[in-house]
Structures are given as structure tokens and as C-alpha cells.
Amino acid sequence: MTLVDIDATIPNNVGLADDRRLRRALENWQPKFLQWWRDLGPVAFQENPVYLRTAVSVGREGWANFDHVEMPDYRWGVFLAEPEPDRTIAFGDHKGDAVWQEVPGEYRADLRRLLVVQGDTEPASVEQQRHLCLTAPSLYDMRNLFQVNVEEGRHLWAMVYLLHRYFGRDGRDEAELMLERHSGDLDNPRILGAFNEQTPDWLSFFMFTYFTDRDGKYQLASLRESGFDPLSRTCDFMLKEEAHHMFVGATGVGRVVERTVELMKEHDTDEVSRFGGIDLATIQKYMNFHFSVSLDLFGAETSTNAANYFAAGLKGRFKEEARDDDHQLHGLTRTVPTVDDDGRIGEREATQLAALNETLREDYVEDCQKGVDRWNRALADVGVELRLPHSGFNRAVGEFRDHRVGPDGRVISDEEWAASVDGWLPTDADREHVESLMVGVTEPGKMAGWVAAPSTGIHQQPVDFEYVRI
Ligand code: BYC
Ligand code: FE
Ligand code: FE
Numbered sequence: 001m002t003l004v005d006i007d008a009t010i011p012n013n014v015g016l017a018d019d020r021r022l023r024r025a026l027e028n029w030q031p032k033f034l035q036w037w038r039d040l041g042p043v044a045f046q047e048n049p050v051y052l053r054t055a056v057s058v059g060r061e062g063w064a065n066f067d068h069v070e071m072p073d074y075r076w077g078v079f080l081a082e083p084e085p086d087r088t089i090a091f092g093d094h095k096g097d098a099v100w101q102e103v104p105g106e107y108r109a110d111l112r113r114l115l116v117v118q119g120d121t122e123p124a125s126v127e128q129q130r131h132l133c134l135t136a137p138s139l140y141d142m143r144n145l146f147q148v149n150v151e152e153g154r155h156l157w158a159m160v161y162l163l164h165r166y167f168g169r170d171g172r173d174e175a176e177l178m179l180e181r182h183s184g185d186l187d188n189p190r191i192l193g194a195f196n197e198q199t200p201d202w203l204s205f206f207m208f209t210y211f212t213d214r215d216g217k218y219q220l221a222s223l224r225e226s227g228f229d230p231l232s233r234t235c236d237f238m239l240k241e242e243a244h245h246m247f248v249g250a251t252g253v254g255r256v257v258e259r260t261v262e263l264m265k266e267h268d269t270d271e272v273s274r275f276g277g278i279d280l281a282t283i284q285k286y287m288n289f290h291f292s293v294s295l296d297l298f299g300a301e302t303s304t305n306a307a308n309y310f311a312a313g314l315k316g317r318f319k320e321e322a323r324d325d326d327h328q329l330h331g332l333t334r335t336v337p338t339v340d341d342d343g344r345i346g347e348r349e350a351t352q353l354a355a356l357n358e359t360l361r362e363d364y365v366e367d368c369q370k371g372v373d374r375w376n377r378a379l380a381d382v383g384v385e386l387r388l389p390h391s392g393f394n395r396a397v398g399e400f401r402d403h404r405v406g407p408d409g410r411v412i413s414d415e416e417w418a419a420s421v422d423g424w425l426p427t428d429a430d431r432e433h434v435e436s437l438m439v440g441v442t443e444p445g446k447m448a449g450w451v452a453a454p455s456t457g458i459h460q461q462p463v464d465f466e467y468v469r470i
Pocket of ligand 1: 117121122193213215219300301302303306315
């Protein structure tokens with residue numbers, strides 16, 4: 001059952017060969033996906049061989065194969081992690097029961113909604129990033145972009161499989177809609193805010209993979225706890241792929257910082273933009289933007305949806321089983337931030353069940369901080385630090401949405417916001433400068449001037465390997 005059928009029309013380890021109806025339904029969706037990929041995937045290099053990792057097994061080791069392939073020939077498939085024998089539900093009102101292999105009728109609507117929201121983000125990010133290949137700072141980076149793109153495409157397959165297999169006609173309809181909503185489309189946008197923003201340049205891309213893909217990591221880790229076992233196993237395998245996306249973001253921003261420090265030392269100035277670099281102040285503003293937009297993805301501080309998902313056993317907490325409580329949370333409380341009438345940030349008591357979005361957001365912020373600490377080590381020499389803004393800064397969802405909050409956590413007036421915002425968020429001039437640096441570099445081993453070279457190549461290949469054959 002879990003053996004990967006890699007030569008099937010749709011590679012899979014879910015026994016598609018034995019389920020004719022499902023196979024035909026998915027084989028009917030496949031050309032629509034490929035058409036979408038051609039229409040709204042990367043705008044160029046579709047016919048160039050790219051050194052890509054393809055999933056060929058789901059075991060701990062050797063799950064991936066690396067080789068040059070043209071992207072439309074990528075083997076998008078359906079891969080679930082190995083089942084865990086006798087697995088039981090780890091949290092909520094059904095804690096201790098055997099996990100479900102079919103969708104419980106009373107949770108059908110909630111589960112469908114979770115799958116749709118998760119699935120929608122995946123192709124959205126491919127759409128957002130489709131122009132970046134034209135300005136890749138190196139072949140190494142272009143390959144990483146494409147790797148992330150094909151895997152986000154596969155994550156769409158992961159959700160579409162679950163919709164087709166477990167939600168019948170409704171699920172098939174939702175799978176079609178995944179290819180009809182589009183990032184930034186005024187009439188038919190993607191579901192979550194951050195996925196309708198543009199990713200116009202590579203600094204944005206690195207910030208996006210660091211901050212927004214990391215929301216993906218935390219959401220998927222919560223869904224991996226699910227009592228609906230096929231979802232849990234699906235997310236488990238997606239997280240394996242996701243680790244690379246985090247890596248691209250963390251090392252990408254790190255390499256920009258490294259290059260900026262180099263230029264600062266060389267020219268003895270903070271203003272490296274004159275020398276083809278990106279000022280730290282600009283990096284900070286991009287970080288402020290991507291961090292705050294990603295915080296919105298966790299939803300409101302208190303949410304009955306989140307409480308219901310948890311009680312039902314559909315969506316747990318990050319590392320649910322490692323937590324030291326009863327995993328049901330009845331009667332337990334915690335504090336969540338509020339802004340009181342006199343405009344000060346305070347706290348109020350909420351049930352832990354209602355506050356689960358906030359709990360996940362806090363875990364996420366802690367994780368975000370780790371990368372910032374690493375970047376700051378490179379900055380120690382020049383005596384400057386990058387800092388995550390306060391969680392209330394620039395928020396459009398939740399308690400802070402109707403308030404102006406500075407990066408330092410002060411609630412401020414509209415006037416003060418207007419007078420200061422150019423120092424906090426990228427201005428048109430900042431974006432224009434960053435865009436002016438974006439020139440594609442396609443000679444193996446060469447890097448654009450605003451970013452340092454990576455310390456190693458991919459899968460033991462040298463940095464100057466021909467990652468994309470031009
Ligand atoms: N934009 O009760 P609330 C990834 C809606 S990223 C627009 O607080 P809830 C990836 C909300 O739907 C991971 N609308 O929300 C990364 C609700 O609407 P209704 C994606 C928003 O349900 C990079 C209302 O506001 N996966 O994989 O507790 C590249 C009240 O909100 C937003 C998931 O998100 C927003 N930002 O929590 C590629 C996991 N936020 O019901 C891929 C599945 C909230 O009033 N999703 N709303 O009409 C969920 O668990 C939940 O839906 C959310 C929201 C955590 C997103
Ligand atoms: Fe993904
Ligand atoms: Fe990702």
C-alpha cells in the first residue's frame with residue numbers, strides 16, 4: 001500500500017492503480033493542472049532542464065531523486081507518510097480514540113474548509129513568484145525558486161487528492177476552484193491576504209520563504225496532529241519538502257545581509273545602495289512587511305473556529321504530544337493581547353481553546369526570532385541589529401487591525417503613523433531601488449552583486465554547477 005508507484009500517470013503511494021474511479025477523476029484533473037502550470041507557473045525556462053529533487057519514496061532516507069528535468073515533466077504525485085500503527089487521537093474531545101480513516105460526517109464541512117484554505121495557498125505562491133525567474137541572481141537561486149515552485153504545485157496535489165478521495169462531488173468542485181482563483185485577481189482572489197500580495201523581487205522572495213512559508217510549516221505541523229489520519233500523513237510528508245523552503249529563505253536573507261556587511265566595510269558607510277547593495281534599513285523594512293503580513297495568516301487572537309477544530313480533533317497545536325497538559329484544555333485560560341480604550345496595549349483573559357491561533361502565532365514568532373538572531377551574528381561586526389517588529393505592527397487581522405502600532409509596540413495616532421511609515425515599511429523608492437538591482441545572472445557560479453554566494457551547492461554539487469541548463 002505505501003510502496004510508491006513512480007511510473008504511474010500520477011505517481012503515488014495511495015494505491016491509485018486499484019481505485020479506478022478515483023484514478024480517472026484525478027487523471028481528469030491532471031491536464032487542467034498542467035495547463036494552469038503553463039499559464040500561471042514560471043514565465044520562462046519551462047523548456048530548460050532544471051536540477052530538481054523529485055519524491056520517489058516516503059521513507060526517512062533516500063526519499064528523493066535529483067536530476068535535470070524540464071518543469072512540465074516534473075513527476076507531481078500523491079505521497080503520504082507511512083501510517084503509524086494503532087495511532088490514536090492525541091487531543092480534543094475524542095482524545096484516545098482510534099484515528100479516523102474516513103471523514104466523520106459531523107466534521108465534513110470543517111475539514112473541507114481547512115483543506116481548501118491550505119490547498120489555495122500552494123498555487124497562489126507559484127502565481128506570486130512566476131516572474132522571478134527572469135531576474136534570478138544566479139543559476140543556483142533560479143533552481144531553488146523552481147524547486148520551491150514545483151513542490152508548492154505538489155502540495156496542491158496533496159490537498160486535491162484528499163478532496164477527491166474523501167469529499168466526492170464537493171471535493172471535485174473545490175479542486176476545480178483551486179485553479180480558478182488567482183493571486184491578486186480582483187474578482188476571484190486567493191483566500192488569505194498574504195497570498196494576494198506581490199512578490200516582485202528576490203528580497204521579497206527570500207522574506208516570503210522565510211516568513212510566509214514558515215506559516216506553512218506551523219499550519220502543516222498543526223494539521224499533522226489531525227485525528228483524520230490521511231490528512232496527518234499527507235502533512236507529515238509535505239513538511240519534509242517544506243524544510244527546503246525554510247532553508248531558501250533563511251540562507252537567502254542571510255546572504256543578502258552578508259553582502260551588505262561586506263559593502264559596508266569596504267566603503268565604510270551604511271549607505272551601500274550607492275554601491276549596488278541593499279541598505280540594512282531597507283532589509284529591515286522588507287522584514288517588517290513580510291513578518292506582519294504573515295502574522296495575519298494565523299487568524300484572530302481568539303477564534304471559535306480554532307476552538308472547534310481542536311475540540312473536534314481536526315487541528316492540534318504545534319508539537320501537541322510534547323505538551324504537558326491534558327490536551328483537552330477545558331476550563332484552562334491564558335492571556336491574549338488587547339488594545340484598551342485609552343490606546344494602550346494590555347491583556348485579557350481568554351480560554352485556551354479560543355486562543356489557539358494566538359498560541360500558534362507565539363510559537364511561530366519564537367521560531368522567526370532564531371533566524372534573525374543568526375543574521376545578527378553576521379551584523380555584530382558593524383554594530384547594527386535587525387529586529388522583528390512588535391506583533392501589533394501593521395496588522396490587518398485581529399485585535400490590532402483598527403489601531404496604528406509602531407514597530408516598538410507603541411499605539412500611535414494616524415498622524416504619527418503617516419509621518420513615520422516611510423521609515424518602517426518599504427517605500428516606492430526602496431522598491432524601485434531593489435528592483436533596479438534585479439538583473440538575471442545565468443552564467444554558472446556567477447552571483448548578482450547584491451547577494452553573497454551560498455557556502456555550498458545543492459546535493460553535493462559545486463556552487464558553479466549548471467543547475468539550470470540554459
Ligand atoms: N486573510 O476565526 P478567525 C502555506 C478569516 S501557509 C483573509 O480568526 P480562523 C504556504 C477566516 O477565514 C498555511 N481572511 O480565523 C506558505 C474567518 O472567516 P469566516 C496555510 C482571513 O478560521 C507559503 C474570519 O476571517 N494553511 O501553506 O480561526 C507558500 C475570522 O477569522 C485571514 C492554513 O492556513 C486572512 N489572513 O483561522 C505556500 C491552515 N485570517 O469564517 C504555502 C488552514 C482569517 O468568518 N487554515 N481570515 O468567513 C486555518 O487553520 C484557518 O483558516 C486560519 C484562520 C488559521 C487561516
Ligand atoms: Fe507548501
Ligand atoms: Fe513552502
